[in-house]
Ligand SMILES: [Zn+2]
């Protein structure tokens with residue numbers, strides 16, 4: 001949800017104060033609280049209001065925390081406050097890659113901050129004044145207060161020109177390549193967060209640049225992983241579970257069988273008198289080669305058991 005959507009859910013505009021937002025939040029949550037409002041859509045609306053409130057509370061976060069006395073009189077440039085967007089990716093991997101982990105290479109274009117102008121989009125022509133180092137502004141720092149005043153010596157006469165490196169936008173599009181490690185055992189649909197790998201966004205007022213470094217930040221990027229499961233192979237905590245069919249005779253007298261784990265064939269011993277759903281586990285062969293490979297035996301009973309029953313009745317008379 002972006003900021004303007006949040007405002008519209010609250011029925012307020014951008015000039016709303018913190019106080020007005022808080023008041024409206026109380027009013028809306030009282031109206032749509034699912035305990036009070038029996039409308040079937042009330043719960044959705046209630047969640048939406050809470051999301052919007054979260055977004056609205058964060059609206060001031062990018063501003064510096066200290067007071068700033070701004071005395072710029074000649075702000076003849078426009079600041080671009082368009083909200084930068086995160087970048088979303090979706091990639092399909094194989095089930096084997098999901099179990100053992102993999103690395104995904106992402107190649108994409110994103111907006112990065114211009115280093116010539118610190119992301120501001122303009123540069124100031126030095127006016128040769130020694131009092132303000134040609135910036136036109138004198139900045140004084142006090143207790144938690146930083147004030148900038150127009151330089152008395154040159155009367156703040158500074159020419160602002162558009163930055164030549166970025167044509168005044170403060171950013172430019174750059175090809176970005178990153179390798180993302182997908183952890184073993186990831187669930188299909190999970191989203192990996194790639195902090196700061198999204199787009200350029202402007203930070204604060206331009207006067208801070210010289211003191212606080214780059215005037216920009218980056219949004220996050222997100223990578224959603226999807227894959228098709230194999231019906232025969234299940235993930236259980238750190239273990240891989242495979243079921244395998246064995247016949248009754250082998251279950252009784254023991255033996256061995258082969259199970260297939262992706263491109264690997266593994267021989268598994270079967271103990272004498274193995275019951276249905278008994279397991280055999282092989283350590284260090286589970287998810288990401290941690291955990292265990294658990295082989296579950298499914299005993300197949302013969303279709304026609306008449307002969308076996310008559311044989312058993314002689315050997316093992318029923319006790320009840
Ligand atoms: Zn000056």
Ligand SMILES: [Zn+2]
Pocket residue numbers: 114115116117118119120121122163164165166167168169170171
């Ligand atoms: Zn620039």
